[in-house]
Amino acid sequence: MKTNNKLIVITGASSGFGIEMAKEFAKDGYSLLLLARRIEKMEALKLPNTMCRKVDVTHKDEFEAAVREAEAKFGKTDLIVNNAGVMLLGDIATQDAKEWKTMLDVNVMGVMNGMQIVMNDMKLRKTGTIINISSIAGVIPFDNHAAYCASKFGVTGLTKVVRGQMSPFNVRVLSIMPGAVKTELLGHTTDQSIIDGYNDWKESVGAVNITATDVAQTIKYAYELPQAVSLREIMITDTKQDA
Template sequence: MTSTHKPLVIITGASSGIGLATAKLLSQRGHALLLLSRRLEKMVQLGLPNTLALAVDITDREALVAAVAQAEERFGPVDAIINNAGVMLLGSIATQDPSQWDRMLDVNVRGLLNGIFAVTSGMVERKHGTIINVGSVAGRKTFPNHVVYVGTKFAVTGLSENLRQELSPSNVRVITIEPGAVDTELLSHTTDDAIKEGYNDWKQEMGGVLAAETIAEVIGFAYAQPQSVCVREIVVCATRQEQ
């Protein structure tokens, strides 16, 4: 284990979008990183120092726990986890394949809980740590063709607040970041072409959406506060996004 880096941060969904942008930012700030995604190549291509990149599906609890243990052996105790991995499969509830509901629940809720499980006991024991859950403005508002996705993000918002209350006596912070529309690969998961076209038209009508790097900066701001300061929740959207 080296002492030439800042404490270990775990980022899920680190191969693209917000996760990748946050990895770059926190590496620049000197943190050791554990990057997790099903796609290994893009994480490795970053070539970041003091970084362990592993192909892990967050729905596999045992694999996630093992990855955390491997990173802690190399870099020391985890200081923060950024539960960023998620899928957005938009569709009409009357016609959408229910297997897509299962996938969103598995990744957006159960996978996020697996990340929490992997780090919480150690943070409570050390009385130090930060859990950052990337939710969505869809955890506060409803949108057309978003029924199950909205349900998963309302779950993230609710469980994060309850978790914050439970862990605050142990000096562990829980922070929820709720972005609006962001320029990432998230929409590409949707299989309904008409819905995707309408969503893209909506983004154009508002004059463009947020960059992943902007959300990374927001995450970096919240995390950089002293451990005695918990920025509980940040909702951030493009100025012209009305909903």
């Protein structure tokens, strides 16, 4: 194991990309702050140099308190991965507006909270990396994804804006846009017919073989490049996914 005491903050760290990123970064000895609402999932990993906190990213005060607690122990945040997100697919003509709000709050406001918590300090130190997890649905429209696309197009757009603000301070702001990957994300959708249709589509393209670990390793690679190298936008999909 390498020894690396830089602090990495990962939101949505109890499943999917988040939990796999935690495992990958832990292999090289990074200090970690893992944030999610299901703390038991994170604590079960028993990773070294790791602090786990139950946090809702839409509550900025508790989000920031957790980051400051970790920084007091491990030093300033060198990387934050704003990964927490929900995908509630639905037809905009019939979908419950509460589901729209949930996605916009978590997927957009949660990301904005995370960026604001670390960006001013990164500017002062003239170093650091912010990685926002968007989606292929943040650049390409998909049927039954209207509100989800709205949230992820929002993440893609705000990442571009903040990148422009932070680049003069040597701070990288990256957007990762995964395609279909087998995680718990689809399980958030409440319309079973849409879930069935989504799964039928995956089977029609030969299933999806890309894994959350593949995405986590890609994110780690982008982060570990020299600070002067910014992979601004990475769209990562299964080779068989054609859209």
